[in-house]
Amino acid sequence: xxxxxxxxxxxxxxxxxxxxxxxxxxxxxxxxxxxxxxxxxxxxxxxxxxxxxxxxxxxxxxxxxxxxxxxxxxxxxxxxxxxxxxxxxxxxxxxxxxxxxxxxxxxxxxxxxxxxxxxxxxxxxxxxxxxxxxxxxxxxxxxxxxxxxxxxxxxxxxxxxxxxxxxxxxxxxxxxxxxxxxxxxxxx
Amino acid sequence: xxxxxxxxxxxxxxxxxxxxxxxxxxxxxxxxxxxxxxxxxxxxxxxxxxxxxxxxxxxxxxxxxxxxxxxxxxxxxxxxxxxxxxxxxxxxxx
Numbered sequence: 001x002x003x004x005x006x007x008x009x010x011x012x013x014x015x016x017x018x019x020x021x022x023x024x025x026x027x028x029x030x031x032x033x034x035x036x037x038x039x040x041x042x043x044x045x046x047x048x049x050x051x052x053x054x055x056x057x058x059x060x061x062x063x064x065x066x067x068x069x070x071x072x073x074x075x076x077x078x079x080x081x082x083x084x085x086x087x088x089x090x091x092x093x094x095x096x097x098x099x100x101x102x103x104x105x106x107x108x109x110x111x112x113x114x115x116x117x118x119x120x121x122x123x124x125x126x127x128x129x130x131x132x133x134x135x136x137x138x139x140x141x142x143x144x145x146x147x148x149x150x151x152x153x154x155x156x157x158x159x160x161x162x163x164x165x166x167x168x169x170x171x172x173x174x175x176x177x178x179x180x181x182x183x184x185x186x187x188x
Numbered sequence: 189x190x191x192x193x194x195x196x197x198x199x200x201x202x203x204x205x206x207x208x209x210x211x212x213x214x215x216x217x218x219x220x221x222x223x224x225x226x227x228x229x230x231x232x233x234x235x236x237x238x239x240x241x242x243x244x245x246x247x248x249x250x251x252x253x254x255x256x257x258x259x260x261x262x263x264x265x266x267x268x269x270x271x272x273x274x275x276x277x278x279x280x281x282x
Contacts, residue, residue: 009258010258016262031273031277034277057213064213067206068202068206071252175248179245182240
């Protein structure tokens with residue numbers, strides 16, 4: 001029987017040590033980005049205006065929806081509803097894959113337009129920040145995929161802490177994008 | 189049919205939070221795209237957008253990541269991080 005109440009530290013201490021480390025690293029990236037922007041605001045403004053805002057907005061909405069599905073999946077897990085847990089996890093996975101597909105199209109559009117990592121400082125940050133974030137999305141997708149595989153025979157094969165860890169990690173991926181989207185697409 | 193199970197669970201509050209996050213995202217997009225600068229309480233639109241993002245991050249932390257029901261140390265740590273990073277970003281944009 002799974003515990004219906006959330007844990008004192010959702011997912012356990014280990015995942016939060018990892019999350020705190022990740023948040024600090026990304027925070028430093030954000031501040032260095034803004035520092036570079038303050039040196040050449042014109043260049044950053046012109047470069048940011050060339051980004052496709054529709055992709056950025058869609059990416060944000062897709063990740064938020066994915067997070068919402070994962071909230072439902074965790075609730076279903078705590079109530080021992082295997083089918084609902086698997087369905088909601090699968091929906092979250094689909095949203096994550098959609099995010100990756102959108103990113104590939106966005107990168108393709110930029111690269112075909114002759115914009116690369118070395119074009120200017122803004123694009124260096126654009127590719128590094130979104131690239132590292134994309135790596136986190138892929139890790140999260142792998143973790144959700146693992147949940148789907150591990151829950152196949154019976155839900156009791158998974159323990160509460162590992163499901164919570166995956167959910168918390170996936171929300172962190174969403175949280176990071178919530179800052180990346182305005183910084184790159186709206187503010188710069 | 190596929191989603192019929194969703195609302196059977198106790199995620200009503202989280203669903204409201206999700207809708208609020210979507211509204212805030214669209215609001216940020218509107219503020220950034222408006223021809224006329226849209227400030228709030230005398231702040232420039234860039235700072236408003238960052239404050240919207242910080243509020244969204246707090247909602248995700250508190251309700252989706254369940255920090256609201258977690259140990260106090262986690263609440264303090266996440267709030268301290270969010271306060272520091274938001275303040276630092278606003279400092280660069282003012």
